[in-house]
Amino acid sequence: MQTLYTFAPIIVLVVLFLFSAIKVLNEYQRAVVFRLGRVLQAKGPGLIILIPIIDKMIKVSLRIIALDVPGQDVITKDNVSVKVNAVIYFRVMDPVKAILEVEDYMFATSQLAQTTLRSVCGAAELDEILTHRDQINDQIQSILDEHTDPWGIKVTNVEVKYIDLPQEMQRAMARQAEAERDRRSKVINAEGEYQAANRLAEAAGIIQKYPQALQLRYLQTMREMTYESKASTILPIPLDLFALLKPQGSEKTGDKE
Incomplete structure (x- = not known):
């Protein structure tokens, strides 16, 4: 019994160590581990073991994120004021870059999407935005993908949701x-x-x-x-009478000449 009391603190410490050291990550999660301030490779999914106090973990989701871009006031190339809203779909491809290269990749992607939406729509005419929306979406996606690639982020799709026109323009x-x-x-x-x-x-x-x-x-x-009218009386006239009158008229005309 005395031996149990002697090892009880050690058992408690071991349990606390295992509780703080063992982590379980879902299939769509990765863990960026920092050990004494230096980054290790991304770990997961499944069971991972961390060293308490020494290791620090930041979870990153690899699922596609739908980011709603707030409505932006845009003046088009033909000087028409419109309000454009969009939605952006992206995912993290490299968790280490997403944590190291940018402070908050969600906020940074949102701000970049807003400025890109304003610049692309401002460089196009209103008819192009309304009729060639697919080209506008592809252009915005290409610009965003190029700028977010160093952050380990892949922009998979961009869709302009609605275009709010002034009442006068409508x-x-x-x-x-x-x-x-x-x-x-x-x-x-x-x-x-x-x-x-x-x-x-x-x-x-x-x-x-x-x-x-x-x-x-x-x-x-x-x-x-x-x-059409059953109460009316119709008297048919043979058309041969008109045929007989035509030669006589032509002969009289020849005599006068």
């Missing part, structure tokens, strides 16, 4: 869209009249070449008139 764009729709409507209407005129000219040529077609058209018109 009304102007609505008027422009309405005018464009009116223009297309007039063009389509004129194209339809042109095609109809061509078809009528072709039909007139066929009737002139085949006079019997005029008689068929005359009968068809009478049939349509009976469908």
